[in-house]
């Protein structure tokens with residue numbers, strides 16, 4: 239199947255070519271004469287120095303200067319004559335030789351031109367050469383400015399263009415049908431404990447689809463299930479959509495083997511997903527282990543992974559949650575860690591993980607999976623009848639990549655795309671961007687309860703605007719563009735609150751790669767428990783992090799990619815809640831930002847902050863600035 243259209247060079251336009259052949263010499267003559275005239279005119283044009291001279295000179299002096307100019311003009315005339323002669327010679331050369339010997343014509347024309355560069359005082363111009371050669375009847379490959387090049391349209395694979403559409407992303411819980419059909423009682427109890435009474439639309443659609451493929455167990459089978467890709471908005475419940483069917487299908491296993499592997503881009507995200515699995519696996523025999531390097535050394539993780547227990551025989555973890563780096567460490571150095579029974583490979587935040595594929599973690603996983611079991615061949619009758627444990631890949635993201643080249647690297651088998659869109663047909667159309675064929679329907683759908691605003695301001699006003707918005711709020715995430723800005727802004731907010739005296743309870747912290755991971759975990763815990771009001775973070779918090787009750791997200795620096803924007807603002811308005819996102823834009827950033835959102839079928843309202851509201855904050859702000867500088871200096875030491 240062809241993925242891309244290739245625009246080939248389709249030859250010269252013959253009609254145009256014929257006309258060009260009939261009138262080369264006249265055109266050329268006219269062109270050269272025009273050039274010569276322009277040169278003459280340029281020389282005659284009075285420049286500023288001449289004007290100055292005229293203004294400051296006496297009549298005698300002027301007379302002298304007039305004489306000089308007249309003399310110069312005479313000289314120019316002789317130059318003009320030479321130019322005209324040269325033009326005439328060129329013309330004659332072309333007319334005469336075009337009938338006899340085209341090659342020498344071009345050569346002569348070119349050499350005449352190069353010989354006359356002094357007279358014409360002209361730089362080498364490849365377009366002139368191009369025209370000369372073309373006029374003489376030669377076909378020139380490339381560089382033809384007359385041929386309009388068709389824009390190459392990207393053609394998506396059929397499965398991306400025709401997804402299973404999960405209509406309504408409102409996290410609607412009003413479905414009256416039996417809420418947890420097909421789910422074991424123990425797991426239903428666990429769901430209730432987690433505060434889940436009914437499924438969200440994405441879960442209603444995906445859980446049965448994944449469970450259908452495990453109807454006959456998770457062992458050896460002749461049936462190879464389709465790989466599944468899911469693109470659904472932030473906070474729509476994707477974690478339960480893959481975690482629950484995995485736990486349900488492994489629930490009645492007898493022999494413990496590693497059958498599910500979940501790979502995530504960051505430690506914090508892995509810890510969050512591990513927590514969900516732990517809650518779901520309560521009161522079951524299933525064991526879930528996290529490999530990120532935060533829970534101890536490699537040796538400690540190894541003993542957890544292969545729990546030797548009383549029998550002294552290794553009992554591998556059923557579910558492994560890992561970051562790619564640590565996973566590779568274990569695949570290389572933990573001898574007994576084997577993935578040969580792996581049934582589910584979940585890649586969460588799949589578009590981000592695709593960028594990490596170059597780290598070769600996927601190759602290593604597949605090598606371990608197919609060490610002893612047969613690798614599935616191409617889609618043929620012979621291969622279909624082979625009995626083996628099928629490996630099913632499940633990809634999840636709020637902005638799944640539509641790049642066929644990147645998707646190709648994941649070696650997906652007959653993939654199916656599930657994508658969630660809003661009920662409103664209008665926004666479906668806007669979001670699809672199908673006109674350009676660049677993406678699939680619903681790729682950039684955002685939660686229904688999310689309000690987005692942009693605030694246009696100068697760079698100097700940004701800190702004051704943040705202070706104005708943030709100080710009265712209870713739980714806010716503020717995203718800064720760099721780690722340095724994260725630190726500066728968090729120190730400023732905290733010091734302002736302390737100095738002003740009006741916000742004694744206010745607590746602000748930074749959350750970035752500046753801090754060691756244990757410290758980050760503690761800060762995140764405090765933020766979740768409400769001890770911290772504002773977390774100023776870098777992009778490590780942007781993806782997947784789920785903190786309940788975040789009412790506002792502020793983007794202090796404009797994001798350069800629409801994906802970054804979608805993930806950042808998606809930290810609020812989760813699980814059907816409402817939320818507000820503000821993006822601060824410098825005047826020069828507005829155009830690019832609007833364009834970026836337009837490309838994703840979005841447009842957002844502008845919000846104005848009154849000048850007088852900022853002025854109120856200014857006196858304390860000015861007082862605080864030197865203190866902030868001092869504090870930052872001391873922190874560097």
Ligand SMILES: Nc1ncnc2c1ncn2[C@@H]1O[C@H](COP(=O)(O)OP(=O)(O)OP(=O)(O)O)[C@@H](O)[C@H]1O
Pocket residue numbers: 433434435436437438441470471472473474475476477478635636781782783784786808812813
């Ligand atoms: N059926 C449900 N009922 C109530 N709450 C739910 C349900 N499903 C999920 N949630 C809650 O919704 C929140 C968001 O879920 P989750 O983190 O899975 O979203 P997500 O789609 O993975 O978002 P992101 O794209 O940002 O990673 C979580 O706090 C989760 O506990």
